[in-house]
Amino acid sequence: MPALSEDLKNRIRAFLPKYPRKQAATLPALHLVHDELRTVSNEAIVEIAEILELHPSEVQDTMTFYAFYKAEGEKLGKTRLWVCRGLACMLRGAYELIEHCESKLGVHCGQTTADGAITLEFAECIGACDGAPACLRNDVHVMNVTHDKADKLIEELKLR
Amino acid sequence: MPYEPVLLARINKPNSNKLAGYRADGGYDTFERALKEKQPLDVITQVKDSGLRGRGGAGFPTGLKWTFLPKDHPGPIYLCVNADESEPCTYNNRILMEKDPHQVLEGIMLACYAIRSQCAYFYIRYEYGDGYRSMQGAIDELYAAGLLGKNILGSGFNLDVVMHRGAGAYICGEETGLIESLEGKRAWPRIKPPFPAVEGAFRKPTIVNNVETLACVTQIMKRGIDWFKSLGVPPDPKNPRDAGSYGPKLYTLAGHVEKPVCVELPMGITLRELVETHGGGVWKGRKAKAVNPGGLSMGFVDVHAPLKGEDGKTEYDIPLDFNGPGKVGCLGLGTAAVTVIDDQTSMVEVLHNVCQFFSHESCGQCTPCREGTGWMLKITDRIRRGQGRREDLDILVDVADRIGIMPGTTICGLSDGAGWPVKTAIRKFRAEFEAAIKSGVKSQYAKALNVVGAH
Numbered sequence: 001m002p003a004l005s006e007d008l009k010n011r012i013r014a015f016l017p018k019y020p021r022k023q024a025a026t027l028p029a030l031h032l033v034h035d036e037l038r039t040v041s042n043e044a045i046v047e048i049a050e051i052l053e054l055h056p057s058e059v060q061d062t063m064t065f066y067a068f069y070k071a072e073g074e075k076l077g078k079t080r081l082w083v084c085r086g087l088a089c090m091l092r093g094a095y096e097l098i099e100h101c102e103s104k105l106g107v108h109c110g111q112t113t114a115d116g117a118i119t120l121e122f123a124e125c126i127g128a129c130d131g132a133p134a135c136l137r138n139d140v141h142v143m144n145v146t147h148d149k150a151d152k153l154i155e156e157l158k159l160r
Numbered sequence: 161m162p163y164e165p166v167l168l169a170r171i172n173k174p175n176s177n178k179l180a181g182y183r184a185d186g187g188y189d190t191f192e193r194a195l196k197e198k199q200p201l202d203v204i205t206q207v208k209d210s211g212l213r214g215r216g217g218a219g220f221p222t223g224l225k226w227t228f229l230p231k232d233h234p235g236p237i238y239l240c241v242n243a244d245e246s247e248p249c250t251y252n253n254r255i256l257m258e259k260d261p262h263q264v265l266e267g268i269m270l271a272c273y274a275i276r277s278q279c280a281y282f283y284i285r286y287e288y289g290d291g292y293r294s295m296q297g298a299i300d301e302l303y304a305a306g307l308l309g310k311n312i313l314g315s316g317f318n319l320d321v322v323m324h325r326g327a328g329a330y331i332c333g334e335e336t337g338l339i340e341s342l343e344g345k346r347a348w349p350r351i352k353p354p355f356p357a358v359e360g361a362f363r364k365p366t367i368v369n370n371v372e373t374l375a376c377v378t379q380i381m382k383r384g385i386d387w388f389k390s391l392g393v394p395p396d397p398k399n400p401r402d403a404g405s406y407g408p409k410l411y412t413l414a415g416h417v418e419k420p421v422c423v424e425l426p427m428g429i430t431l432r433e434l435v436e437t438h439g440g441g442v443w444k445g446r447k448a449k450a451v452n453p454g455g456l457s458m459g460f461v462d463v464h465a466p467l468k469g470e471d472g473k474t475e476y477d478i479p480l481d482f483n484g485p486g487k488v489g490c491l492g493l494g495t496a497a498v499t500v501i502d503d504q505t506s507m508v509e510v511l512h513n514v515c516q517f518f519s520h521e522s523c524g525q526c527t528p529c530r531e532g533t534g535w536m537l538k539i540t541d542r543i544r545r546g547q548g549r550r551e552d553l554d555i556l557v558d559v560a561d562r563i564g565i566m567p568g569t570t571i572c573g574l575s576d577g578a579g580w581p582v583k584t585a586i587r588k589f590r591a592e593f594e595a596a597i598k599s600g601v602k603s604q605y606a607k608a609l610n611v612v613g614a615h
Contacts, residue, residue, distance in 0.1 A: 026344030065346035088414035125248035129414035139289025
């Protein structure tokens with residue numbers, strides 16, 4: 001049983017004509033797989049490498065540089081919720097917000113709730129400083145996050 | 161008379177990111193005219209003569225960079241757009257990408273025409289999901305309208321713009337780190353030379369330009385050199401190496417200001433006026449203690465420190481042009497992202513946060529940076545836990561003064577940038593650090609973040 005569906009493989013292949021070298025499609029491929037499967041397993045790495053005509057170790061080498069990707073044995077929840085800890089957010093209560101979210105969700109940053117709904121993370125500055133303290137809901141900024149607003153967001157994400 | 165914004169002129173319009181509105185405002189007329197009436201060299205000359213300096217942080221003259229490409233190269237030549245905007249407290253490029261992507265794209269098209277590139281890679285940090293979708297939507301509109309692709313408007317000029325998303329690494333904002341990442345590798349900066357203009361993406365000549373820089377290109381080609389030079393600060397006659405600080409600039413305000421906003425002003429506004437007038441002053445009626453004038457790697461300004469030779473003025477009164485922050489011991493203007501720290505905030509806490517960032521984001525390739533940022537974090541963490549030692553401050557300054565400075569010991573500028581906030585904070589606020597060490601008071605955050613740090 002392959003790790004990647006034919007559809008997913010085709011979406012990776014669609015990136016190849018955009019670049020003069022197939023290796024350049026490594027990050028797009030990892031994003032596609034990671035978004036859909038919530039992890040990049042060793043088998044997925046082998047299959048990505050086949051498409052990009054690389055050795056699996058080359059894909060692995062690139063992937064492990066970016067702490068962003070969850071590898072074999074780790075899995076993202078349905079939603080990835082990042083709380084920014086950059087200076088602009090820290091000055092406006094980010095540390096308190098991180099602590100609040102950790103206690104609300106019962107997990108530490110980097111962990112996923114038992115129901116698989118939310119993976120909580122801290123982020124280095126996400127460039128949403130005009131709405132500090134800010135969060136990132138997958139890849140969308142949530143600005144001016146009070147503890148109340150965080151609670152409501154978490155409730156909403158749990159029902160997804 | 162208040163300054164009328166140009167780069168931000170369209171951002172509050174409804175559907176400001178759509179092609180129809182941009183065209184109705186005269187958008188792409190400049191590009192069409194350039195295709196018909198100008199040679200690529202004319203565009204390079206106009207950008208060069210405008211005095212435009214890159215907005216990404218280093219302030220390198222844009223037109224000059226373009227002339228570093230080899231002459232009569234058979235191609236391909238690439239443009240990489242640096243939209244990795246990861247310098248902490250900076251968000252001006254995000255506003256442009258989300259609200260006015262076509263202004264950025266017109267600059268890309270003009271730049272590609274000038275440097276004879278048929279392919280631009282737009283490297284955008286992953287965290288800017290809305291910016292990515294806004295840019296991709298704008299690119300799709302351009303292909304449908306025949307403004308991108310093959311033989312654009314019958315001119316024989318071909319251009320593709322490809323969106324490429326990063327994966328949460330600060331180092332990808334360094335131009336050769338960006339190129340490595342684009343190529344599908346670890347974002348380890350390359351040893352220079354060769355510079356990207358000679359050998360860049362896919363081993364071909366490559367120009368890397370920042371988003372705001374390219375928006376400026378659009379306006380310089382539309383409004384002309386005289387308009388651009390009518391704004392900002394001319395070169396310092398006493399400094400033959402100063403290229404001036406012309407044009408409008410997007411300043412972002414963050415931290416303890418009443419209104420954290422992005423404002424466009426002619427280059428050279430003072431820090432005080434920016435914060436007090438445009439940012440609505442310090443929040444909660446407090447006073448400012450320190451300001452970071454242009455992204456964390458620029459260091460800190462002490463609001464109360466008197467300015468040498470200028471009666472009654474303090475470091476708060478420096479102009480935010482390419483030279484201003486350097487006059488008070490900061491690295492430079494950087495990204496012009498201004499972060500205010502109020503008088504009730506501990507500089508120990510601030511510096512620990514800064515060290516935490518650089519230690520997390522050092523790519524690990526060079527020893528002075530990997531070890532230096534790590535040790536600076538360990539020492540500042542020790543101080544905030546109330547376990548600081550008397551010699552710690554001297555060690556911090558010693559490390560910060562050395563990493564990234566000695567030629568040939570580090571490949572890129574990250575460690576130099578990591579050193580500036582440390583050395584400026586400790587030199588300018590030494591009494592506060594000494595008092596923290598003497599008192600041995602533990603930060604209220606020290607416990608919570610220990611767990612976070614284990615991630």
